[in-house]
Amino acid sequence: MPAGHGLRSRTRDLFSRPFRHKGYIPLTTYLRTFKVGQYVDIKVNGAVHKGMPHKFYHGRTGIVWNVTKRAVGVVMNKQVGNRIIQKRLHVRIEHVQPSRCREEFLERRKSNDLKKAEAKAKGETVNLKRQPAGPRAGFVLDSSTLETVTPIPYDVVNDLKGGY
C-alpha cells in the first residue's frame, strides 16, 4: 500500500515534543495576549490536538488579523504554483508565539527617533542609515624584526637515516 498524503503525514518528528518536555504546557502560553497586527511565529505543539495548523505553516511567520476566544487568526503568504497567495488561518494559542522579527527594527526606530530629536535640537545633521561592516582597517607594523630564513643545503652523508 502506498504511503498516503493525509493531513498530518510526515510529521512524526516535526510535531513530536522535544526531549524531556512532554506533558503539560507552561502557563505563559496561555497568559499571553495577542493584538491585531502583531507578528507571530507558528510553532506546532504536538501535545494539543485542537486548532493545529497544517505542517506547511510550521516555522512560518504571519500577522494576526483576528482574535477569538482561544485562537488567533493569522495571515501569511504561500507560494502556489507560479504565484504567492495570501492565506488566512485560525490557530490555537498553543501553536503560536509572538515573533521577535520586528524587535530589532522597533528598537532601532526608537533610538533613531531619539538621535534625530537630539540632532535637531543642536542643529546638526546625523546619518541614521545602517552601514555594512567594511574591510578591516589597515595598520603599520613598526616594532617587528626581520628574520630571513633559508633552507640548509642537503647533506647526503649525515641526513641519510640508518646509514648507507
Added chain:
Amino acid sequence: MAFIKPNKTKAYFKRFQVKYKRRRAGKTDYRARIRLTTQDKNKYNTPKYRLVVRFTNKDIVAQITYATLAGDIVLTSAYAHELPRYGLKGGLTNYAAAYCTGLLLARRHLKNFELDQEYVGNEQATGEDYNVEEGEGKRPFRALLDVGLVRTTTGNRVFGALKGALDGGLDVPHSEKRFAGYSKEDKSLNAETHRKYILGGHIADYMRVLQLLKEDEPEKYQSHFSGFIKAGVEADNLAEMYTSVHAAIRADPTQQKTEKKAPAEKRKWKIQKLTYEERQAALVKRLNAVNGDNDE
C-alpha cells in the same frame, strides 16, 4: 553482600523528565490551574480573579488572586488566625470558622474596592443559597473558586468559605449541591441544616455528647475543646458567638499590619566563599598542625 543490579541506572536518570516543581511538591494541580487562569483572548488583558481557599492543619488561607506573566498577584487575603481579633477564640479550622474567613475576605475586598456600601450581601446567615444581585452602579466583583487539591465532597469546609464569601457580597458562580445540608435524595439544600453548620451547630452537638460522657472519659472533652473551655464558651453559646463574630467582621474588616522589627543583622542565605587570604591562612594552620604532630 551479593551483587545487586541497580534498578535505576545512569541511563534511567538521563532520560528522566521531572514534573513541574509545584507538582513535585504536590501543591498545584496544573490541569485545574490552566482552566482557571486562561482568559479569552478577545478579552485581552482583563484579569480572571480566583477566590483561593486553602486549609492547613491550624489555619485557613483565603485570597483573591489573579495570574500574570510575572507571577500571581494577591489583591486581598484573609486568614483564620485573624479571627481571634473578632472574638473567635477556638476551632479556627472548622466549617463555621471557614465561613467567617470567607466573609472577612469578601468584606475586606469590597471595602478596598469601594463596593462594600453597594453590595452588602446576606446579613443574616440563613443557610439558603444567596446570589448577589447587580446594583445600580458598578457590577459585582466576580471571582472563581479555586479549591486546590481538595476532594470536593458535600459539606467540605472550602464550601463553607465559599458561602461566607457569597454572603459577604462576592459574585462566585456556584451550585448549592456541595453545601453542608444538601440531600442527594431530595436534590435540594436544607437551609436549616446549612445554617446549623454555619453557626457551629454540629460542634455544639459534639460538645454536648462529650459532656454526657464525662463519667466514662473525663479527659476527652478537655482535650478536644480546650480553646473553647479557656474562653468560657459552652455548647449553647456557640451560635451567639458566631453571629457576634459575623457582626464584628462586617463592622471593621480592615487588615491590620503586624509590626515587624527589622533584624539587627541581615541574615545571609548564600554561603560566603572564603577569600584567597583566608584560604591560605587556613592551609598554613593545617600544615602547622600536621607538622606539629609529626614532630611529636
